[in-house]
Amino acid sequence: MTRESQTIAVIGGGPAGLEASAKLTGLGYNVFILEKNTEVGGHLLDWDRLFPDQQNASEVLDAIKAGLNENTQILTGAEVVEISENHRFDIKLAGSPQKITADAILVATGFDVFDARKKEEYGYGIYDHVITSAELETYFKNKKEILKRNGSPVKRIAFIHCVGSRDEKAGVRHCSRVCCVTAVKQAIEVKELYPDVEVYLFYMDLRMFGLGYEELYKEAQEIYNIRFIRGRLSESFENQDGTIMVKVEDTLAGKPMRINVDLMVLMVGILASSGTSEMGSKMGIGINSNGFLKPVNSHFSSQISNRAGVFLAGTCKSPKNIEETLSDARAAAVLIDNYLKAKIT
Amino acid sequence: MNVEGKKLIWQDYQKEIADNNYYYVRSCVRQTFFPGSETAFLRILKTELNKDVCDQSIHTSCTGIGYHSDVVPIETTMTVVARQFALMTEAGYKNFVPSCITSFGLYTEVLETWHHFPELEARIRENLRKATGREFEKPDNLAHASDVIFKFRKEIAAKSKYRLINKNTGEPIKVVDHIGCHYSKMFPGKGIGGAEYPYVLAGMIEEWGGEVIDYPERRHCCGFGFRQYLVKQNRGYSLACSRKKFESMEPYEPELILTNCPGCPMFLDRWQYAINEMEGKSYGKNGQGIPVMTYEELAGLMLGYDPWDLGLQVHQVGCESLLDKIGIEYDPDKKYKGLEDKELGKPKTPSNILFV
Numbered sequence: 085m086t087r088e089s090q091t092i093a094v095i096g097g098g099p100a101g102l103e104a105s106a107k108l109t110g111l112g113y114n115v116f117i118l119e120k121n122t123e124v125g126g127h128l129l130d131w132d133r134l135f136p137d138q139q140n141a142s143e144v145l146d147a148i149k150a151g152l153n154e155n156t157q158i159l160t161g162a163e164v165v166e167i168s169e170n171h172r173f174d175i176k177l178a179g180s181p182q183k184i185t186a187d188a189i190l191v192a193t194g195f196d197v198f199d200a201r202k203k204e205e206y207g208y209g210i211y212d213h214v215i216t217s218a219e220l221e222t223y224f225k226n227k228k229e230i231l232k233r234n235g236s237p238v239k240r241i242a243f244i245h246c247v248g249s250r251d252e253k254a255g256v257r258h259c260s261r262v263c264c265v266t267a268v269k270q271a272i273e274v275k276e277l278y279p280d281v282e283v284y285l286f287y288m289d290l291r292m293f294g295l296g297y298e299e300l301y302k303e304a305q306e307i308y309n310i311r312f313i314r315g316r317l318s319e320s321f322e323n324q325d326g327t328i329m330v331k332v333e334d335t336l337a338g339k340p341m342r343i344n345v346d347l348m349v350l351m352v353g354i355l356a357s358s359g360t361s362e363m364g365s366k367m368g369i370g371i372n373s374n375g376f377l378k379p380v381n382s383h384f385s386s387q388i389s390n391r392a393g394v395f396l397a398g399t400c401k402s403p404k405n406i407e408e409t410l411s412d413a414r415a416a417a418v419l420i421d422n423y424l425k426a427k428i429t
Numbered sequence: 430m431n432v433e434g435k436k437l438i439w440q441d442y443q444k445e446i447a448d449n450n451y452y453y454v455r456s457c458v459r460q461t462f463f464p465g466s467e468t469a470f471l472r473i474l475k476t477e478l479n480k481d482v483c484d485q486s487i488h489t490s491c492t493g494i495g496y497h498s499d500v501v502p503i504e505t506t507m508t509v510v511a512r513q514f515a516l517m518t519e520a521g522y523k524n525f526v527p528s529c530i531t532s533f534g535l536y537t538e539v540l541e542t543w544h545h546f547p548e549l550e551a552r553i554r555e556n557l558r559k560a561t562g563r564e565f566e567k568p569d570n571l572a573h574a575s576d577v578i579f580k581f582r583k584e585i586a587a588k589s590k591y592r593l594i595n596k597n598t599g600e601p602i603k604v605v606d607h608i609g610c611h612y613s614k615m616f617p618g619k620g621i622g623g624a625e626y627p628y629v630l631a632g633m634i635e636e637w638g639g640e641v642i643d644y645p646e647r648r649h650c651c652g653f654g655f656r657q658y659l660v661k662q663n664r665g666y667s668l669a670c671s672r673k674k675f676e677s678m679e680p681y682e683p684e685l686i687l688t689n690c691p692g693c694p695m696f697l698d699r700w701q702y703a704i705n706e707m708e709g710k711s712y713g714k715n716g717q718g719i720p721v722m723t724y725e726e727l728a729g730l731m732l733g734y735d736p737w738d739l740g741l742q743v744h745q746v747g748c749e750s751l752l753d754k755i756g757i758e759y760d761p762d763k764k765y766k767g768l769e770d771k772e773l774g775k776p777k778t779p780s781n782i783l784f785v
Binding site for chain 1: 430431434435437438623624625626643644645646647648680681
């Protein structure tokens with residue numbers, strides 16, 4: 085048996101699934117990418133630029149896709165309904181007579197963003213000028229002007245950190261990690277587009293863990309005059325003129341404050357996607373208390389699931405930035421290769 | 430503002446409210462503050478809706494104010510609550526309906542605590558047994574009296590003589606709702622519409638023809654927070670809370686404030702007078718105050734009850750401006766007359782505000 089005679093099913097065509105597929109096909113394996121959406125690329129499709137260097141998201145996606153070769157078959161609109169195992173894995177897809185047979189499976193089902201409606205007191209879906217960070221990114225991507233509903237210019241914007249992260253009340257205990265630097269990146273982008281707009285960021289902690297993040301944070305303050313206020317938003321209201329009154333305590337100054345803004349951007353957290361939960365339960369993969377898939381060992385086998393032949397990559401395990409996601413995908417490809425090579429010998 | 434967004438939230442916060450056979454427990458203070466409200470509730474349920482309601486004089490305070498002021502220990506409060514449940518059980522009822530919001534919050538809190546700490550419930554049962562020889566069943570259904578009126582809001586609308594509509598303009602009366610903090614802020618799932626956008630009063634206003642007005646400080650406390658007024662030195666804070674709300678709602682020109690808590694109508698009503706005396710400021714149109722009502726009073730008005738039978742003459746802010754707008758009939762000469770035309774006495778006229 086050779087690599088060329090073996091097939092891997094990659095469930096999820098986001099950055100992790102694509103990168104792992106590129107590496108696996110490069111090694112000679114056949115890969116099926118099963119993507120339930122109409123296009124591969126995951127959340128990168130909706131993103132404009134990436135932190136910390138403002139690289140264009142579509143360039144990154146193109147670079148990943150460039151690694152795929154003719155041994156890759158991409159099936160879009162492919163929803164996995166059943167997986168059975170008899171030496172190999174048989175995967176049944178919804179509405180399709182085609183059955184995929186694979187020697188190994190890589191789960192790369194990614195994340196969903198937190199549904200901001202659950203933070204009812206912030207008024208998302210009710211107040212006109214409350215949007216999410218994901219929506220703001222589409223403004224940037226589509227070159228859409230940031231205006232008030234009545235078409236007048238926005239003069240003051242508030243970014244609210246940790247919406248659906250580290251929040252017991254919202255049922256989300258974990259830190260989504262990348263939202264802090266995303267807020268800084270987006271705030272800078274706003275200032276680049278509209279230098280006169282006042283930008284406030286309301287945060288609990290600023291977790292600038294990656295190389296270049298701290299520098300970006302400093303740049304935001306020193307060059308762009310973006311104001312950072314340590315304090316968790318308690319609630320917001322819509323004023324008669326449609327502006328949003330933000331009610332927050334400045335915990336450094338030790339004072340409650342109210343501030344009116346024209347637009348409030350909620351930095352929505354990262355949750356295990358519905359597809360991730362579904363795959364976990366379908367395949368009997370361990371699930372952490374926070375809903376993400378659980379590898380057999382988070383230190384030295386973090387791409388291996390508790391089920392033989394099933395591997396994990398990307399944000400189906402935890403929130404990650406693109407760099408970590410791609411590295412994780414490559415590691416998963418190596419471990420899949422090791423697993424299949426052992427079967428060959 | 431997108432009302433559809435609110436409706437999505439309202440869908441998530443529905444609760445079961447018993448259809449009949451209620452054991453009603455009155456408030457310590459409401460009969461003094463708003464003497465016609467509880468009577469109106471009983472009249473509406475018994476006479477208009479033909480429901481069975483048990484109203485006894487042997488129950489006591491729930492101790493809620495003492496509990497929240499840290500002068501009554503939780504075990505004592507729970508034992509008193511247990512006695513109320515025992516009275517309900519002895520009377521043969523299973524649906525418990527408190528008149529007071531703080532009581533409702535307290536009963537909810539006690540039941541939830543017992544659910545999570547059954548050993549505590551066992552100890553309280555033992556306390557009650559030793560103290561009174563009584564046993565009790567927990568209610569099958571716990572609903573605040575405003576939940577019950579909400580449940581029957583359509584039936585009340587069908588029997589109504591009036592609608593919340595300005596008879597001269599045909600426009601809906603603009604109403605702000607104020608929900609007692611203990612209704613759903615502690616347990617959002619126990620209140621209709623949840624904690625952030627409660628629907629219990631908004632649903633009545635809509636059904637009876639009015640327009641619900643949202644305003645920035647809608648969620649803010651009325652100033653009844655117990656520590657704010659029990660300690661005399663803190664009363665300025667109570668007044669400041671009410672003032673903050675009035676200032677916030679004023680640009681929306683509300684014509685009525687509707688409440689479901691014992692303290693909220695008291696403070697939102699009386700503090701309008703105090704603010705006017707202190708600052709010469711009134712928040713209604715033409716120098717008048719904004720009338721404040723309980724949901725029972727409003728339901729009674731819609732059903733055509735005499736405003737003076739509902740006790741509206743003991744409000745600080747006069748209700749006549751609203752009655753005239755809606756076209757509700759009343760006899761001004763009987764405002765301060767009690768049973769058998771006994772003179773009740775007239776309040777001192779405020780120096781600035783027009784309260785009539």
